[in-house]
Amino acid sequence: MAACSVRWALNRFRCLAGSPIRISAGLGSVTSQHVAGKQLACWEKVSRHESVWRNVLSVERGGRRRRRLLWAAVALSLFRGSDDEHDEAQRREDEMLLLLKKAKLSIHRGQLPAASIFLHQAVTLAHQTHNHQAIVYTYSLMANLAYIQGQLDHAEKLFKAAMSFMLSGGTPEDDNAVIEMSLKLATIYAEQNKVELAEHGFRFCTESLEAKLEKQNALPAEEKPDEQEALRKDTRLLLGLCFDSRARYRASNLHLNLAAQDYQKALNICRQEQGDTHPQTLVLMSDLATVLDLQGRHDDALVLVQQAVDVSRSAGHPDQHVLLGNLAGILLHKGQLDDSARFYQEALVLAQQAGDQEAIDQMQEGLKEVKKRRDKATQD
Template sequence: MAASGVLRAVLRQTLSRFGSFRWILRHPRAAHSLSINTVRSQSNAVTSQPVEGSRCSACWVTVSGGGGGVLWAALAFSLFGSSEEDKRDEAQRKEDEMILLLKKAKLSMHRGQLQAASGFLHQAVVLAHQTHNNQAIIYTYSLMANLAYVQGQLDSAEKLFKAAMSFMLAGGTPQDDNAVIEMSLKLATIYAEQNKAELAEHGFRFCTESLEVKLEKHKELLGEEPTEEQEALRKETRLLLGLCLDSRARYRASTLHLKQAGQDYQDALNICCQEQGETHPQVITPTGNHTHR
């Protein structure tokens, strides 16, 4: 009972020095310093009281002499640690919400509900920026660009593809990365539909030449026994080259450059046959209107 009364007296004296708990929150460093000094100054007074059993007295000295600072440190950690934890929880909540919005957008696009998809994507890109998730920003901009393209909003699609590419390049993605080339091809196609002949030709040329150089480098580096991953990348790159040639052939045919268009169609056909086999449904058959899927 005597020890309990002394403990209450110590707590009252300690709290009276701080004035209020809010003051502790505003001045955590001062509170920590004061708590240590208070515990030290009170430890002798507490242990000097007659408490039954020397073992209990020794135990109280150990706790009161060294535990006060630990308790205040734990309190400070819990106060500021909870703030960091709240931030992490909020970031995770936004990421989960963003993923759900992207899933809804893709489902809406699949169902042909393009207006709803656009709304979901605009919400998702805001969350992607708030969480500084560059991969999500790039992915969302790409979906928004494709959606704008199929809706015939070519100017918006152009801006969105450029925005996605700028984030990719700023993040260290090489210019000859297949994802960058694919977006460049879409830009070239947009320029072709906008009758921007010079930009379209430049875009198609950039895509085809970049991929051809990349394939030559792969051939030199890989040797005779490439790994499964290296072989998959080589095949993907070559099929992308075939797609670029096919797209350029369509553009050249539309501008009545028929000889050049025919050569591009033939090169695209050869690549597709070599990589996919002659019976693959995507093989281009140069009959009729040049394409037969």
């Protein structure tokens, strides 16, 4: 805006300096001296404008101090409006950031309706200020909020809107942010039982990331700075998340062989990038063990989940009660009822301490099943 103001002012100077000055005859008599005086006055004005114009453009033509003072006066008048516009833009940006912070805090507190109001206000400001990044970020938050609230159709539209803004802004299709949103869309389609769309979405994500990693790995070592290495790691972890998400989808549809393959791929990536003791590594070990158990491979499942539980005890895993519950369930299927009951009880205590009501219900159901099988064994 400031540049436009400067260009407008300079063009205005050119117009005044180059246009002829005409003196119109009045209705009364005008002496030649009067006319001559007006003409002289006008030409003096033109001369002063030309002088200003020359002084702005050239440092060789006298009056350096006067030129600086004159330009300072002109600049003050030109940029005062620009400064006001800048202040207004900064005020809107600050207001938008505050709204986004309030929205995130509301989500954290579980105040979802309030978060929705803040986000709608923020996205309005983002559009008004043409802040491309803020538009994408706010739409993403709105989409996640809609997903949390179970508004899958609305979440789908918002994710698509965010992706549309990203792609129209020149973001490549294989950018990690685009693929992450594509993964969320695939997850939404999976929950909506839109099988073809879900499978296509998961396949797009995994194939795009694998191709991207192949290109990155083909680069010589000297062409891999720290930023490239960080991008490679982020890309691999996102690929692991894609395999994990697809595995859960396939397991829910009882495509157990495919689910086990995806879980194994996700586990391999997590181990390599995060380490054997990382919480996500242990969760994936437990999830894979659950699928193996469903396949009837109880011994393989028991070995894997026992490893996860042992590491979780020493590492202090935040969801240790979930791992213990899975261990108890596998032992139940193997018929080791006493061990199963013991681990269910331990998991129940930890779940109560964590305030995890869903896990509490599952542990109590597990203990009931143990009792039922014991009673049946006694009757037999």
